[in-house]
Amino acid sequence: MNKVATRVSLGRIFRVFALIGVTSFGGGIVAYLRRSLVEKEKWLDAEEFMAALEISQTLPGLNSTNMSVIVGRKLRGAAGATVAVLGMTLPGAIIVTGLGFAYVALRHDPKVALVLTGVAAAAVGLLVQVTLKIGWKNLLRPKDLIFVVLVFVLVGILHISLVATLVTVAPLAIWLNRPGTGEERA
Amino acid sequence: MSKIVELINNFALLSLLAVGGGTAVLPEMKHDTVVRHHWVTDTQFAEIYSLGQLAPGPNMTCVALIGYEVSGLAGLLAVLVAFFFPACLLCYFVSQMWDAAEGSPWRAAVQKGMAPVVIGLMLAGCYALGKTASYNPVRDWEFNLLTLGIGAAVAVVLSVTRINPALTILAGGIAGYFLLG
Numbered sequence: 001m002n003k004v005a006t007r008v009s010l011g012r013i014f015r016v017f018a019l020i021g022v023t024s025f026g027g028g029i030v031a032y033l034r035r036s037l038v039e040k041e042k043w044l045d046a047e048e049f050m051a052a053l054e055i056s057q058t059l060p061g062l063n064s065t066n067m068s069v070i071v072g073r074k075l076r077g078a079a080g081a082t083v084a085v086l087g088m089t090l091p092g093a094i095i096v097t098g099l100g101f102a103y104v105a106l107r108h109d110p111k112v113a114l115v116l117t118g119v120a121a122a123a124v125g126l127l128v129q130v131t132l133k134i135g136w137k138n139l140l141r142p143k144d145l146i147f148v149v150l151v152f153v154l155v156g157i158l159h160i161s162l163v164a165t166l167v168t169v170a171p172l173a174i175w176l177n178r179p180g181t182g183e184e185r186a
Numbered sequence: 187m188s189k190i191v192e193l194i195n196n197f198a199l200l201s202l203l204a205v206g207g208g209t210a211v212l213p214e215m216k217h218d219t220v221v222r223h224h225w226v227t228d229t230q231f232a233e234i235y236s237l238g239q240l241a242p243g244p245n246m247t248c249v250a251l252i253g254y255e256v257s258g259l260a261g262l263l264a265v266l267v268a269f270f271f272p273a274c275l276l277c278y279f280v281s282q283m284w285d286a287a288e289g290s291p292w293r294a295a296v297q298k299g300m301a302p303v304v305i306g307l308m309l310a311g312c313y314a315l316g317k318t319a320s321y322n323p324v325r326d327w328e329f330n331l332l333t334l335g336i337g338a339a340v341a342v343v344l345s346v347t348r349i350n351p352a353l354t355i356l357a358g359g360i361a362g363y364f365l366l367g
Contacts (some may be wrong), residue, residue, distance in 0.1 A: 122340045127218045135302075
C-alpha cells in the first residue's frame, strides 16, 4: 500500500470503517468495503483488495474484521489495525445491544414471540441463500461435494467437535488439491 | 465469575475456529451454548442470531447477546472481546507471513481445499438453525409449513433481486406476526 502518499490519520481510519460498519447489512459487507476502500478512499487498488480478501477468507475470523486488520495494519501498523476493527464492530455492537435489551424485555409477549419466529424463519432463508451463492460450484464438483457432505455430517449431524474435524479433514482436503494435481487455479 | 471465564474460553476457541467466517462456527456454537452449557435455549439461539441480521456491521456481533443472557453486561463485553480479539490478533501476524508466501502454489491448494470444508460447515449452520427456526417438532404441520415458506420466500427473493437483506428479515417478522398467530 505504498501508493498512499500521505499518512492517513487514525481518526480518519476509524471514521471510514465506522461508516462501512454502520451502513452495511446482512453479510454483504465485501461490496461496501470495496466501494469505500478502493473506489472512494483509494487506499488499495483492485488487485491489492482481492489479495487482502483472499487472506481474510482463508484465515479464521470474520471477513470484515480480518479486512479491517489487514488494511488498518498497512495504513498505520498496530494502531491502525486496532482503530479499524473498533470502527467496524462498535456501531453494530451498540445497535445489537439495544436490540438485545428490547428482546430480553419483550420476548415473552406472545405477539413479539410471533414476530421473532418469523424473523428467525427468514434468517434461515438468508443463510441458505448465501451458502448456495458461495458454494454452488463446490456442490457440482464431485471431489468437493464429498468434503461438503463429510463436514456437514461430522459437525452438523454427529456433533463431532470442530477442532477434531478441522484437524483431520482440512489437511486431507488441502493435500488432494496440492500443487501438481493440475486442479489448482492461479 | 467462573461463568465469565467459561464464556471467554468458549468464544475465544470459536473465534480461532471460524474458518471462512462466523457462519462456519454456528453449529458448534449452538451445540456449546444450548446443549453443553445450557446458556440459552434452541429458540433463543435462533432468535439471537436473527437479531444480528437486523443490525448493521458484522452479523456475528449478536453473539454478545448470549453473554448478556448468561452474565449481564460483563458477559456481553467478555464475549465480544473473546470472539473478536483472538482471530484479529492471528490475522495481524499471519497476514504479514502470507504476504511473504505470495506466488506459492500451496496458497492456491489451501484455498481450493478449504472451500468445500467451509461450505459443509455453512450448511451445517443452516441445519442447526433451521431445526428450530424453520421446522419445530413441537408445532403443528401448518405452522411449520409457514415458517419453511417464509425461509424459502426470502431465499428466492434474495436470489432474484438485489434488495437489502435486512428488509427481507423485517418482512419475515411482519409475516410471522400476521400469519403465525
